[in-house]
Amino acid sequence: MRATTTVDLLVRGGTVVTMDAQRRVIPDGFLAVHGDRIVAVGTAAEAGQYRAKTVIEAGGKAVLPGLINAHTHVPMTLFRGLADDLALQEWLTKFIFPAEAKNVTREMVRAGTRLACLEMIRSGTTCFVDMYYFEDDIADVTEAAGLRAIVGQTIIDFPVPDALTPQIGLAQAERFIQKYKTGHPLITPAVAPHAPYTCAPETLIACRKLADKHGVPLVIHLAEADTETQTILERYGRRPIPHVERVGVLGARTIAAHVIQTQPDEYAILKKYNVGVAHCPQSNMKLAAGVAAVPEMRAAGLAVGLGTDGAASNNDLDLFEEMDTAAKLHKVVRRDPTTMPAEAVLEMATIEGARAIHMADRIGSLEAGKLADFIIVDVSNPRQLPNYQLASTLVYATKSSDVETVVVNGKLLMRDRRILTLDEAAIRRETATFRTRILESLQK
Ligand SMILES: CSC[C@H]1O[C@@H](n2cnc3c(O)ncnc32)[C@H](O)[C@@H]1O
Numbered sequence: 001m002r003a004t005t006t007v008d009l010l011v012r013g014g015t016v017v018t019m020d021a022q023r024r025v026i027p028d029g030f031l032a033v034h035g036d037r038i039v040a041v042g043t044a045a046e047a048g049q050y051r052a053k054t055v056i057e058a059g060g061k062a063v064l065p066g067l068i069n070a071h072t073h074v075p076m077t078l079f080r081g082l083a084d085d086l087a088l089q090e091w092l093t094k095f096i097f098p099a100e101a102k103n104v105t106r107e108m109v110r111a112g113t114r115l116a117c118l119e120m121i122r123s124g125t126t127c128f129v130d131m132y133y134f135e136d137d138i139a140d141v142t143e144a145a146g147l148r149a150i151v152g153q154t155i156i157d158f159p160v161p162d163a164l165t166p167q168i169g170l171a172q173a174e175r176f177i178q179k180y181k182t183g184h185p186l187i188t189p190a191v192a193p194h195a196p197y198t199c200a201p202e203t204l205i206a207c208r209k210l211a212d213k214h215g216v217p218l219v220i221h222l223a224e225a226d227t228e229t230q231t232i233l234e235r236y237g238r239r240p241i242p243h244v245e246r247v248g249v250l251g252a253r254t255i256a257a258h259v260i261q262t263q264p265d266e267y268a269i270l271k272k273y274n275v276g277v278a279h280c281p282q283s284n285m286k287l288a289a290g291v292a293a294v295p296e297m298r299a300a301g302l303a304v305g306l307g308t309d310g311a312a313s314n315n316d317l318d319l320f321e322e323m324d325t326a327a328k329l330h331k332v333v334r335r336d337p338t339t340m341p342a343e344a345v346l347e348m349a350t351i352e353g354a355r356a357i358h359m360a361d362r363i364g365s366l367e368a369g370k371l372a373d374f375i376i377v378d379v380s381n382p383r384q385l386p387n388y389q390l391a392s393t394l395v396y397a398t399k400s401s402d403v404e405t406v407v408v409n410g411k412l413l414m415r416d417r418r419i420l421t422l423d424e425a426a427i428r429r430e431t432a433t434f435r436t437r438i439l440e441s442l443q444k
């Protein structure tokens, strides 16, 4: 007779999409969780030895690794819809930077982050990479919501809401890193130089030194628009990727967002430093920035994850939409329907996303020993039937509203669409207050 093992949480009966090295999909599967970890994954027949305080019956549902948003600016949810249908430079310099100068405070950042966490939990995101201002507040609110995040304090060469100079920004970033760097269960602090066109080489070097000193990730917007390529060529005589290499900002645990304006010989530079790429197709389409060479970067061995970018350039934080868009965008630009199949974009939102953010040893797949970050998704809506192929159903026919249950670090954040860690009504009220404030600020 087999001994019984008591665990905290047992999910049984669902189709478990492991995203492990063999990409195993277990039709009648189970997942056992104890503390913050997955302790076993297998077929329902093997689940018999486990007893749990909480059992979730997932028959007819898909159980997947939590989705990973590799690039966003969470407080920008409060700027959603404020300035649409503009090119990057005009959008940033005429609308977003001025709106931020008037409105970004600790209080605003906390409110925007709460709204973002609510949206992300509801749409199946369990981990995100952020870069913004007042990141200690973002970290605090994220931890309370129960989500996992890499939280990057922005460094930029002009006065911003939390730092008048990049030196002040760097000192602030160091304090923030010191507060969170020793093994926090959910928050990984990071340094986030905004971009090569807003940070001088000295600023970029100081950011790299700080990241190396504390062994934390470095997050940067890179090669996003042709205006960036022109500016960097004019200023430094090199294109953006060779420029950042020459300056010395590429290095351990770098995460570069966008990476659109590339030439094939530049992939080797990114590969040399193991740079993870955050592909943000919806933001890139909306700002008409261009189309990143994702199939080529993947073929060159780069880890490419998926990001939404901020809600002011997307305009949501929905990775199900982002998967659908990524799969279709690359087909249409190449006139090749075989490029970026559903399985590939599902990888980008899970295990490849984890590789891109340098966390694949801990998250991105459902395997014993990994952190228990997973979602349970209904796949029985008429719109998803008859469901011949699960990756296809998830990428092309599933909506974020089909996400029913979300677990991060072994803790339930949403069960059967009921949010357990945030006060949804209070967030709606708070958002309405900020809407009025932001509108008024723009009339002054
Ligand atoms: C480093 S984040 C802070 C800074 O970046 C701005 N921002 C938001 N989205 C983008 C983007 O796609 N490219 C460049 N800059 C962006 C944001 O408004 C903050 O000021």
Ligand SMILES: [Zn+2]
Binding pocket: 071, 072, 073, 221, 257, 309, 310
């Ligand atoms: Zn961005």
